[in-house]
Structure formats: structure tokens, C-alpha cells
Amino acid sequence: QGTVGLSVNLTPQLTSEGKCILIFNMFAGRVGLLSLLLALRSLQSKKAYAYAESQLPVG
Numbered sequence: 001q002g003t004v005g006l007s008v009n010l011t012p013q014l015t016s017e018g019k020c021i022l023i024f025n026m027f028a029g030r031v032g033l034l035s036l037l038l039a040l041r042s043l044q045s046k047k048a049y050a051y052a053e054s055q056l057p058v059g
Helices: 016-031 031-041
Strands: none
Touching: 016 031
């Protein structure tokens, strides 16, 4: 992963999908792959509540 593009003048010949892959790789290299994965994981919805768990003595 890097923060720079291709330097052999191949970028204009890429398809749109290839350019999107290149953009994603450059962004991931700049931000950091681990930081990017943690940011994507935090987008998942979380419950705003939790049920209380305890064992009550019976008898």
C-alpha cells in the first residue's frame, strides 16, 4: 500500500473499475489499512441498551 499513484503512465489506460481499485488502494495506504477497517467496523449499528444479567437466589 502506498500514498502515490503509478509512475509508468498506465493510469490513463485503466478501465473505470481499475481506477476505482487504484483510488481505494491509495486511500487505504494513506489512512492505514487497520484504521480503515476499524472505521468501517464502527459503522455497524449498536444496541443502545443491554439486558441486565444476574443470578438470583431461589429457595
